[in-house]
Amino acid sequence: xxxxxTRAVIKSTNTSDRGRASIKDVAALAGxxxxxxxxxxxxxxxxxxxxxxxxxxxxxxxxxxxxxxxxSLRTQRTRTIGCVVPSIANPxxxxxxxxxxxxxxxAGHQLIVSGSxxxxxxxxxAVTTLLGKQVDGLVLTVSDPETSQALDLVRERGLPHALxxxxxxxxxxxxxxxxxxxxxxxxxxxxxxxHRLLGFLALRFGSSDRSRQRFEGFGARLQEHGLEAxxxxxxxDEPAHLADHLPSLLDEHxxxxxxxxxxxxxxxxxxQAARTLSLRVPYDLSIVGFDGxxxxxxxxxxxxxxxxxxxxxxxxxxxxVLAALRNEQVSSSCxxxxxxxxxxxxxxxxxxxxxDSGEVAASPLPSPTHPREPSLKKD
Amino acid sequence: xxxxxTRAVIKSTNTSDRGRASIKDVAALAGxxxxxxxxxxxxxxxxxxxxxxxxxxxxxxxxxxxxxxxxSLRTQRTRTIGCVVPSIANPxxxxxxxxxxxxxxxAGHQLIVSGSxxxxxxxxxAVTTLLGKQVDGLVLTVSDPETSQALDLVRERGLPHALxxxxxxxxxxxxxxxxxxxxxxxxxxxxxxxHRLLGFLALRFGSSDRSRQRFEGFGARLQEHGLEAxxxxxxxDEPAHLADHLPSLLDEHxxxxxxxxxxxxxxxxxxQAARTLSLRVPYDLSIVGFDGxxxxxxxxxxxxxxxxxxxxxxxxxxxxVLAALRNEQVSSSCxxxxxxxxxxxxxxxxxxxxxDSGEVAASPLPSPTHPREPSLKKD
DNA sequence: CTGTTAGCGCATTCAC
DNA sequence: GTGAATGCGCTAACAG
Numbered sequence: 001x002x003x004x005x006t007r008a009v010i011k012s013t014n015t016s017d018r019g020r021a022s023i024k025d026v027a028a029l030a031g032x033x034x035x036x037x038x039x040x041x042x043x044x045x046x047x048x049x050x051x052x053x054x055x056x057x058x059x060x061x062x063x064x065x066x067x068x069x070x071x072s073l074r075t076q077r078t079r080t081i082g083c084v085v086p087s088i089a090n091p092x093x094x095x096x097x098x099x100x101x102x103x104x105x106x107a108g109h110q111l112i113v114s115g116s117x118x119x120x121x122x123x124x125x126a127v128t129t130l131l132g133k134q135v136d137g138l139v140l141t142v143s144d145p146e147t148s149q150a151l152d153l154v155r156e157r158g159l160p161h162a163l164x165x166x167x168x169x170x171x172x173x174x175x176x177x178x179x180x181x182x183x184x185x186x187x188x189x190x191x192x193x194x195h196r197l198l199g200f201l202a203l204r205f206g207s208s209d210r211s212r213q214r215f216e217g218f219g220a221r222l223q224e225h226g227l228e229a230x231x232x233x234x235x236x237d238e239p240a241h242l243a244d245h246l247p248s249l250l251d252e253h254x255x256x257x258x259x260x261x262x263x264x265x266x267x268x269x270x271x272q273a274a275r276t277l278s279l280r281v282p283y284d285l286s287i288v289g290f291d292g293x294x295x296x297x298x299x300x301x302x303x304x305x306x307x308x309x310x311x312x313x314x315x316x317x318x319x320x321v322l323a324a325l326r327n328e329q330v331s332s333s334c335x336x337x338x339x340x341x342x343x344x345x346x347x348x349x350x351x352x353x354x355x356d357s358g359e360v361a362a363s364p365l366p367s368p369t370h371p372r373e374p375s376l377k378k379d
Numbered sequence: 380x381x382x383x384x385t386r387a388v389i390k391s392t393n394t395s396d397r398g399r400a401s402i403k404d405v406a407a408l409a410g411x412x413x414x415x416x417x418x419x420x421x422x423x424x425x426x427x428x429x430x431x432x433x434x435x436x437x438x439x440x441x442x443x444x445x446x447x448x449x450x451s452l453r454t455q456r457t458r459t460i461g462c463v464v465p466s467i468a469n470p471x472x473x474x475x476x477x478x479x480x481x482x483x484x485x486a487g488h489q490l491i492v493s494g495s496x497x498x499x500x501x502x503x504x505a506v507t508t509l510l511g512k513q514v515d516g517l518v519l520t521v522s523d524p525e526t527s528q529a530l531d532l533v534r535e536r537g538l539p540h541a542l543x544x545x546x547x548x549x550x551x552x553x554x555x556x557x558x559x560x561x562x563x564x565x566x567x568x569x570x571x572x573x574h575r576l577l578g579f580l581a582l583r584f585g586s587s588d589r590s591r592q593r594f595e596g597f598g599a600r601l602q603e604h605g606l607e608a609x610x611x612x613x614x615x616d617e618p619a620h621l622a623d624h625l626p627s628l629l630d631e632h633x634x635x636x637x638x639x640x641x642x643x644x645x646x647x648x649x650x651q652a653a654r655t656l657s658l659r660v661p662y663d664l665s666i667v668g669f670d671g672x673x674x675x676x677x678x679x680x681x682x683x684x685x686x687x688x689x690x691x692x693x694x695x696x697x698x699x700v701l702a703a704l705r706n707e708q709v710s711s712s713c714x715x716x717x718x719x720x721x722x723x724x725x726x727x728x729x730x731x732x733x734x735d736s737g738e739v740a741a742s743p744l745p746s747p748t749h750p751r752e753p754s755l756k757k758d
Numbered sequence: 759c760t761g762t763t764a765g766c767g768c769a770t771t772c773a774c
Numbered sequence: 775g776t777g778a779a780t781g782c783g784c785t786a787a788c789a790g
Contacts, residue, residue: 020536022767033777038769045770046775063535068512069457070767072448073782080491080512088480094473101467101494110508112459113492115480129489133447133459156442157399268677275679298647299678300654401783412761417785424786425759449783452766 021062029058082130099314137321143207160324162317169334175316180217185341187221194350195258200230202262246273264289282348301345400441408437461509463493478693516700522586539703541696548713554695559596564720566600573729574637578610581641625652643668661727680724
């Protein structure tokens with residue numbers, strides 16, 4: 001009969017040779033079978049305290065860790081959730097990822113993140129790769145749920161999934177805001193301030209359902225106010241080129257008194273572009289964004305925007321797929337996150353305002369003639 | 380001898396029953412061995428066009444995809460790189476992730492991202508989990524390379540790795556900027572503008588080597604200019620609570636004319652806090668940041684800062700571990716990314732400046748008395 | 759050119 | 775309580 005010590009000598013095949021220790025090494029060192037090691041380390045099944053301790057000691061001395069890929073192959077679960085968003089660099093998605101991460105981690109899952117750079121092929125490629133990696137679930141923000149091959153693929157596979165930011169309850173569970181309704185609030189805000197000539201600024205309008213929904217809500221509400229549809233200002237270049245193109249775009253539309261930007265990053269970029277043109281925000285041009293990212297409140301003037309809760313969307317999306325992984329029934333297929341219009345210094349009364357009915361003229365309204373500069377230069 | 384069709388009937392065990400098809404199903408459908416399927420799908424080894432096509436057809440009809448976990452178990456490689464950063468929500472890390480992602484993807488690798496929330500235990504936990512997942516390599520930004528258990532663990536395991544933002548060439552390959560030298564530039568900039576009473580603002584100073592290196596470079600250079608060491612303003616709360624604590628912190632130190640913030644996010648938050656206190660930036664308080672994130676250029680006044688290239692750091696870190704994965708020799712153990720001081724509206728001449736030597740007094744310097752409010756309210 | 763075989767590390771059934 | 779045996783999906787030898 002072999003003592004534990006003797007066996008310990010006999011093994012020595014795997015551990016030191018190459019890479020990390022395997023469960024066999026631990027079993028050999030502890031003088032037991034691999035099944036026991038598995039049971040101890042997983043806390044499954046009964047074990048005597050004696051062996052329990054021996055296994056733990058052995059594992060510690062080898063600083064052994066069960067291999068996830070071995071387990072995954074066996075259990076067909078990876079404890080991993082895939083996530084693809086248009087851009088990690090956009091704070092709005094970064095915040096959502098934060099929420100996702102927290103929820104996933106709390107449930108013992110890791111996140112594999114992929115960025116699609118707002119393109120359809122990278123979107124599909126990312127999902128394909130993720131499927132190959134056998135993620136247990138998927139959280140996506142796609143360019144357009146109605147036509148997304150990526151989403152189709154996931155649905156075919158029957159993998160637990162949820163959309164973030166996208167709103168398409170009939171296609172997939174989603175965590176989003178009601179973009180159209182939110183955009184209507186923006187229209188109201190502009191109209192309240194006497195604006196009539198408005199533009200809608202979007203990045204790659206054609207490939208973002210969110211942009212379109214916001215545009216439509218905005219336009220529809222404007223028409224209800226008896227105004228014309230907003231002018232669509234589209235930038236479909238690389239986000240990096242924004243600084244180049246935005247100023248000329250704004251310059252071509254100087255007659256506009258207000259611009260609703262499809263998201264806060266764009267709105268901020270527009271504010272910067274306006275400065276380039278010596279247009280003063282909000283006096284010469286009012287700007288409203290969408291999302292409510294933190295930096296919007298740090299700039300001067302502060303950015304008027306639709307305040308949403310990206311982190312909550314991430315959390316909600318995560319909960320949806322986590323619930324599905326636990327085989328729970330998902331109650332609502334659609335998590336509508338709260339939102340509200342958040343006033344800010346970037347939106348003020350229109351200088352061309354002609355309305356005499358002072359009913360809504362409660363906000364501080366600068367006289368038609370303005371001082372040459374609001375702050376930086378002295379006169 | 381069985382025809383392909385007959386065999387196709389015989390299988391039917393796995394495919395439709397449960398989950399996805401396996402390589403066996405494809406082999407059966409194509410009427411060949413699994414090895415051939417593997418060869419065709421991987422483009423390894425020779426295959427006749429005939430079987431090649433049959434396999435492809437079979438795979439397509441089952442919409443089969445090779446399982447990464449099967450492959451990983453066999454090859455002991457996961458084509459996956461783990462990454463842990465303090466916070467996904469900080470744009471500086473988001474940008475770095477962007478660079479990382481691009482490089483990793485180009486090399487056929489995925490990224491598993493984890494946030495440590497600037498805490499040591501989450502840092503260690505994240506790395507442990509990542510090791511369990513058998514990532515091929517690791518890219519980290521740790522709180523302090525000298526003492527990080529997480530980094531120790533990785534080094535013990537002998538896994539290819541690289542640090543981002545951290546600068547500790549003796550411990551691990553790293554992609555960073557020379558924080559101390561960069562901070563000296565900031566000191567010069569402040570002194571050039573006649574500032575003498577300066578503060579250094581940091582978040583969790585004790586647990587960030589980057590903060591400390593910047594503080595030291597800043598302080599050392601100030602002393603070379605014959606000035607006192609900067610006052611250390613430390614915020615060690617949750618980043619979310621910044622808005623609460625920062626104003627009172629600044630209020631306690633009204634005598635300071637300039638503040639060097641450890642990073643741009645903090646600097647932006649400080650600018651916001653200053654507004655809360657009706658302190659005008661830069662006239663009442665000059666602020667300089669560090670990193671050079673894009674939003675810094677979108678705010679008004681623009682943020683003076685040290686311009687770095689986070690994306691390049693991500694790329695460099697990725698290249699380092701990718702090279703190691705290809706068994707290439709890493710040339711330099713340390714990739715110093717370029718940086719430069721970037722002037723901005725948030726830093727102006729000190730109003731208390733007593734120097735008569737008007738040599739550098741080129742910047743527009745407002746008179747000691749200012750209008751009551753900069754912009755938003757009318758008087 | 760192609761099929762058979764042997765594990766990779768693990769969880770799990772089934773005896774003991 | 776515990777161990778031996780099986781197979782998850784795949785790639786790499788090795789025969790043929």
